[in-house]
Amino acid sequence: MTVREMGRLLRSGKASSVELVDDALAAIKERDRFNTFITLTPEAAKQAAIDCDRELAAGMDRGPFHGIPIAYKDLFYTRGVKTTGGSLILRDFVPEYDATVVDKFRVGGAVSLGKLNLHELAYGATSKNPHYGFVLNPHNPEHIAGGSSGGSGAAIAAGFVPVTLGSDTGGSIRTPASYCGVAGFKPTYGRVSRYGVMPLSFSLDHVGPLGATVEDCALAMAELAGPDARDAASSRVPVPDFYQRPPARLDKIRFGIPKNFYSDHVDGEVSRSVLDAVRQIERLGGTVSEVQLPDMVQINAAARFILWGEASSVYAAYTDSSQFGSDVWQLIQQGTFASAIDYVTAQRLRTLFRRQFDEVWREVDALITPATPVTAPRVDQDEVDIDGYRENARIASTRFTRAVNFLGEPALSLPCGRASNGLPIGMQIIAPPFTDAWLLRVGQTVERVVTTPYSRGSVTGNKGY
Amino acid sequence: MPDPDFERETNRVLVEAARVELTEAARNLTSDIEPASIFSVAPHQLLEDEEQE
Numbered sequence: 001m002t003v004r005e006m007g008r009l010l011r012s013g014k015a016s017s018v019e020l021v022d023d024a025l026a027a028i029k030e031r032d033r034f035n036t037f038i039t040l041t042p043e044a045a046k047q048a049a050i051d052c053d054r055e056l057a058a059g060m061d062r063g064p065f066h067g068i069p070i071a072y073k074d075l076f077y078t079r080g081v082k083t084t085g086g087s088l089i090l091r092d093f094v095p096e097y098d099a100t101v102v103d104k105f106r107v108g109g110a111v112s113l114g115k116l117n118l119h120e121l122a123y124g125a126t127s128k129n130p131h132y133g134f135v136l137n138p139h140n141p142e143h144i145a146g147g148s149s150g151g152s153g154a155a156i157a158a159g160f161v162p163v164t165l166g167s168d169t170g171g172s173i174r175t176p177a178s179y180c181g182v183a184g185f186k187p188t189y190g191r192v193s194r195y196g197v198m199p200l201s202f203s204l205d206h207v208g209p210l211g212a213t214v215e216d217c218a219l220a221m222a223e224l225a226g227p228d229a230r231d232a233a234s235s236r237v238p239v240p241d242f243y244q245r246p247p248a249r250l251d252k253i254r255f256g257i258p259k260n261f262y263s264d265h266v267d268g269e270v271s272r273s274v275l276d277a278v279r280q281i282e283r284l285g286g287t288v289s290e291v292q293l294p295d296m297v298q299i300n301a302a303a304r305f306i307l308w309g310e311a312s313s314v315y316a317a318y319t320d321s322s323q324f325g326s327d328v329w330q331l332i333q334q335g336t337f338a339s340a341i342d343y344v345t346a347q348r349l350r351t352l353f354r355r356q357f358d359e360v361w362r363e364v365d366a367l368i369t370p371a372t373p374v375t376a377p378r379v380d381q382d383e384v385d386i387d388g389y390r391e392n393a394r395i396a397s398t399r400f401t402r403a404v405n406f407l408g409e410p411a412l413s414l415p416c417g418r419a420s421n422g423l424p425i426g427m428q429i430i431a432p433p434f435t436d437a438w439l440l441r442v443g444q445t446v447e448r449v450v451t452t453p454y455s456r457g458s459v460t461g462n463k464g465y
Numbered sequence: 466m467p468d469p470d471f472e473r474e475t476n477r478v479l480v481e482a483a484r485v486e487l488t489e490a491a492r493n494l495t496s497d498i499e500p501a502s503i504f505s506v507a508p509h510q511l512l513e514d515e516e517q518e
Contacts, residue, residue: 301486337480347500
């Protein structure tokens with residue numbers, strides 16, 4: 001179910017928040033063989049649901065998330081609740097305060113069920129977490145859920161909750177959304193507060209929602225967006241109306257299909273699904289043209305140096321490799337070989353490529369790309385083979401998402417079909433900075449014509465009511 | 466058991482390979498291009514502020 005569908009049940013008296021929470025907890029207990037959660041907080045959730053029901057009965061309605069069960073990636077600070085970052089080094093860490101976004105969701109009436117599994121320290125795209133279990137794909141548990149917000153994607157795909165919160169440093173919201181067949185939104189840099197979120201890379205980290213639908217993401221953004229004096233990168237740009245209805249058609253909207261980079265080494269079924277989506281966009285009146293992008297390989301390389309420098313700085317004090325998964329430890333070590341010159345050069349290139357991308361936005365209003373070049377790799381697969389082109393699964397999973405973190409643009413991943421192996425296929429829509437609300441409206445219109453029922457939300461479903 | 470020397474050398478080579486792309490991209494940098502500021506303003510806001518000025 002979506003947030004809106006649950007809200008209707010609550011406001012019509014057909015279900016209570018307590019029932020929604022109990023059903024979700026029961027579903028997790030019965031069916032969670034995907035390792036989606038690290039910590040469940042059933043008692044706190046039930047008490048919050050009781051309070052929500054009492055408020056609603058008294059005529060106090062906090063908005064779309066009033067009484068709705070949600071969950072947080074386990075790197076958002078939650079006061080009094082263990083926050084591990086999916087790591088051993090923080091296995092006993094209990095924050096004394098809530099992240100700004102956790103606070104905002106609570107004020108909006110959302111009921112947290114607990115903390116979701118992730119790639120260790122959010123430093124990876126597979127969520128094969130050696131400490132808390134591999135996050136498996138609800139569409140086929142022999143495949144990964146993607147990452148780093150793997151639990152956030154899988155919990156929605158499994159039908160446990162309609163919305164989760166994730167973070168995205170190189171694609172960590174959009175990749176699991178693509179692999180799990182749900183919607184995932186990385187907002188413009190600065191649009192959503194990072195205060196109380198474990199950092200990985202200060203200038204690449206973004207906070208955003210994953211949802212059963214694009215509308216769920218829009219409703220979540222209405223709760224989350226806004227300035228925060230406690231986040232130095234928080235934006236002063238006024239917050240737009242995320243509740244505005246999506247357009248029926250896409251007339252006069254200029255969609256760009258990249259000539260370069262985004263069609264290189266893409267699985268054939270993924271290409272066809274995205275092209276089918278483009279045809280649907282044209283049928284709705286959208287104008288589609290090819291557009292030349294800046295050198296995305298160079299952008300990805302520069303982004304990698306920023307990630308290496310900033311992440312290795314965050315974990316510089318840790319010297320015991322036995323406390324880390326081997327992949328994460330190697331990435332931290334790689335950062336020690338990146339020089340100060342590399343880092344500053346990469347940040348200067350950011351200025352240059354930012355200017356080049358602003359030229360792209362004079363030609364088109366949005367870009368359409370695959371979210372990932374492949375569907376979810378198998379759990380035992382370290383490399384993917386794309387028509388003979390072999391690539392590390394982690395690198396492939398973030399190839400089409402990483403640059404957008406470097407640039408700061410908002411980007412939406414939404415399902416646009418499924419492959420013959422039964423796994424969802426994801427497309428990505430990228431738009432200019434601070435067009436977040438517009439992008440989510442366009443995304444809802446596109447979603448109506450491209451999303452297949454199978455890849456939309458629940459695989460096995462909650463109680464039907 | 467992983468060989469620390471081998472891992473160290475692998476990591477060094479990986480970073481060196483990425484540096485080739487970075488160096489190529491840096492040929493387009495001119496001395497007036499400063500690093501994007503990561504605090505107080507988002508990268509794209511720098512341009513917006515410049516345009517407003």
